[in-house]
Amino acid sequence: MLYFPFHPMLDRAMPIRSLAFTAALFLSSPALAADAPATPSAIVAQAPAGAWRPIAPDALLVMTVEGGKRVVIQLAPDFAPAHVANIRALARAGWWDGESVYRVQDNYVAQWGDATEKKALPPGIAANIVPDYVRPLATLKGAAVPLPYPDAYAPRTGFIDGWPVAMDETSAWLPHCYAMVGVARNLSPDAGTGAELYAVIGQAPRQLDRNIALVGRVIEGIGLLASLPRGSGDLGFYAAGERRLPILSVRLASDLPEAQRPRYQAMDVGSRSFADYLRLRANRKDDFYERPAGGVDLCNAPVPVRQAP
Amino acid sequence: MLYFPFHPMLDRAMPIRSLAFTAALFLSSPALAADAPATPSAIVAQAPAGAWRPIAPDALLVMTVEGGKRVVIQLAPDFAPAHVANIRALARAGWWDGESVYRVQDNYVAQWGDATEKKALPPGIAANIVPDYVRPLATLKGAAVPLPYPDAYAPRTGFIDGWPVAMDETSAWLPHCYAMVGVARNLSPDAGTGAELYAVIGQAPRQLDRNIALVGRVIEGIGLLASLPRGSGDLGFYAAGERRLPILSVRLASDLPEAQRPRYQAMDVGSRSFADYLRLRANRKDDFYERPAGGVDLCNAPVPVRQAP
Numbered sequence: 001m002l003y004f005p006f007h008p009m010l011d012r013a014m015p016i017r018s019l020a021f022t023a024a025l026f027l028s029s030p031a032l033a034a035d036a037p038a039t040p041s042a043i044v045a046q047a048p049a050g051a052w053r054p055i056a057p058d059a060l061l062v063m064t065v066e067g068g069k070r071v072v073i074q075l076a077p078d079f080a081p082a083h084v085a086n087i088r089a090l091a092r093a094g095w096w097d098g099e100s101v102y103r104v105q106d107n108y109v110a111q112w113g114d115a116t117e118k119k120a121l122p123p124g125i126a127a128n129i130v131p132d133y134v135r136p137l138a139t140l141k142g143a144a145v146p147l148p149y150p151d152a153y154a155p156r157t158g159f160i161d162g163w164p165v166a167m168d169e170t171s172a173w174l175p176h177c178y179a180m181v182g183v184a185r186n187l188s189p190d191a192g193t194g195a196e197l198y199a200v201i202g203q204a205p206r207q208l209d210r211n212i213a214l215v216g217r218v219i220e221g222i223g224l225l226a227s228l229p230r231g232s233g234d235l236g237f238y239a240a241g242e243r244r245l246p247i248l249s250v251r252l253a254s255d256l257p258e259a260q261r262p263r264y265q266a267m268d269v270g271s272r273s274f275a276d277y278l279r280l281r282a283n284r285k286d287d288f289y290e291r292p293a294g295g296v297d298l299c300n301a302p303v304p305v306r307q308a309p
Numbered sequence: 310m311l312y313f314p315f316h317p318m319l320d321r322a323m324p325i326r327s328l329a330f331t332a333a334l335f336l337s338s339p340a341l342a343a344d345a346p347a348t349p350s351a352i353v354a355q356a357p358a359g360a361w362r363p364i365a366p367d368a369l370l371v372m373t374v375e376g377g378k379r380v381v382i383q384l385a386p387d388f389a390p391a392h393v394a395n396i397r398a399l400a401r402a403g404w405w406d407g408e409s410v411y412r413v414q415d416n417y418v419a420q421w422g423d424a425t426e427k428k429a430l431p432p433g434i435a436a437n438i439v440p441d442y443v444r445p446l447a448t449l450k451g452a453a454v455p456l457p458y459p460d461a462y463a464p465r466t467g468f469i470d471g472w473p474v475a476m477d478e479t480s481a482w483l484p485h486c487y488a489m490v491g492v493a494r495n496l497s498p499d500a501g502t503g504a505e506l507y508a509v510i511g512q513a514p515r516q517l518d519r520n521i522a523l524v525g526r527v528i529e530g531i532g533l534l535a536s537l538p539r540g541s542g543d544l545g546f547y548a549a550g551e552r553r554l555p556i557l558s559v560r561l562a563s564d565l566p567e568a569q570r571p572r573y574q575a576m577d578v579g580s581r582s583f584a585d586y587l588r589l590r591a592n593r594k595d596d597f598y599e600r601p602a603g604g605v606d607l608c609n610a611p612v613p614v615r616q617a618p
Contacts, residue, residue, distance in 0.1 A: 150459030
């Protein structure tokens with residue numbers, strides 16, 4: 001007797017090494033194999049190569065922390081061009097090397113950069129970026145794939161070019177979902193430089209949408225950031241005597257030797273596989289679920305991302 | 310220059326030791342002191358004694374883990390009477406003493422109980438609880454306080470008797486918000502006994518609502534559970550060689566000596582303070598927020614809970 005809060009094969013994206021197992025499970029069942037896969041995980045496991053889009057190496061930020069552990073962030077240049085330009089320049093200058101994760105607030109954010117707040121920025125870093133949290137739909141690549149369920153924060157939600165988006169009639173903005181990465185800032189109208197970054201590690205703090213710049217998402221290693229000890233200082237800053245996590249280096253994948261580059265793909269949000277995935281995220285109908293929800297929150301339907309096979 | 314992803318005084322419930330500081334900040338500003346407090350945290354800090362309701366000692370489950378650290382769970386007997394009866398009996402029998410937290414899956418759950426799945430249950434534990442995830446509104450205490458924003462999972466949401474609820478016209482159920490505690494179970498129609506429990510440590514997995522029994526919420530120590538190392542086994546179970554967190558004891562506060570009992574209060578959801586809190590959670594209008602959301606998700610407006618002063 002093994003107790004789960006859900007059936008093992010039927011929830012969340014499986015870790016990569018389990019995908020083959022998941023596929024085998026379904027293929028081994030003639031009744032199931034004849035139908036479309038019945039779970040989001042199975043959809044992801046069986047998505048054809050054409051349902052995946054490579055992530056450009058200069059949109060992958062590789063942060064190596066103590067012990068050689070790796071956090072990989074996908075940048076969103078189309079949504080935050082000025083901040084992403086700064087972040088690329090900071091990575092190329094090695095600015096974060098030797099810095100730290102210095103703040104972890106439970107159910108909120110892990111934040112990193114220069115804890116002393118005194119380290120000079122390299123030349124060429126824009127220091128007074130005009131807030132540009134909202135992007136005209138016409139400037140973004142590809143059509144919006146709507147998520148047809150109500151949202152407490154925005155008139156519409158959906159997906160564009162591999163990203164979750166909140167939208168109104170003419171524009172789109174990135175939402176503060178789990179693992180999204182943003183630019184810490186002081187009071188407005190300062191929009192921050194991108195030197196101090198945070199990742200969401202709890203319930204989506206969507207009240208921050210359109211108030212602070214989001215620049216990407218953690219696609220590898222969010223569990224490492226989310227499991228750091230919480231800081232006991234105000235707002236989760238590490239207090240004296242609490243140990244900050246050392247950052248060894250931060251580099252763009254495109255600046256790493258070919259053999260060391262992580263290679264990732266995101267699911268094409270215009271693909272049939274993604275449509276099936278969304279439908280099943282909103283309507284679980286396998287053995288475990290007696291009562292499908294009939295809907296899913298934007299932040300509870302993360303775009304599948306995988307290492308290139 | 311201190312960078313925040315938000316202004317320090319203007320987000321999340323403050324840790325208790327900061328409340329006085331927050332209040333002082335506002336009182337020191339004549340312009341602000343003349344108005345109602347402008348942030349949810351300030352509302353909580355300034356709520357009068359009459360806005361708080363004590364939590365009964367037999368609804369507080371005190372879990373002591375390695376190092377003497379404490380996790381306190383508020384039970385919800387009106388929402389899950391059969392499971393809460395089991396949980397009280399298991400605590401009185403000392404059933405969890407010496408067991409462990411044996412599963413931590415990132416952005417999902419931490420789960421505890423008997424990892425061997427072989428430990429006999431004490432006499433009197435109901436083993437075949439008929440699933441009763443949904444409660445008729447007429448059986449619950451107090452009127453529903455509506456949250457007037459759309460939800461992807463339920464026709465209506467709000468708060469009843471100190472708890473967040475999803476609702477239809479005639480009934481209510483607890484939602485899978487951050488820190489909510491549920492009963493791990495096998496495949497349906499088994500509803501689980503309550504011996505194996507989990508707490509939500511990520512984005513609200515609301516698809517589980519009405520599919521699995523929720524029995525309460527962690528009101529102290531959720532950061533401890535959420536910062537445990539993630540298990541590398543499938544679904545976050547700790548694999549061989551990974552260390553489970555030892556549970557020293559689990560007791561009802563009512564069974565502890567008076568001096569050792571934690572004493573907690575939840576905000577009265579019918580109070581003026583709670584109405585103000587909700588309004589400001591949905592409409593941040595302080596220096597940091599340029600653009601109030603005009604809405605808030607059910608799981609992003611946790612009912613304030615505090616230690617009794």
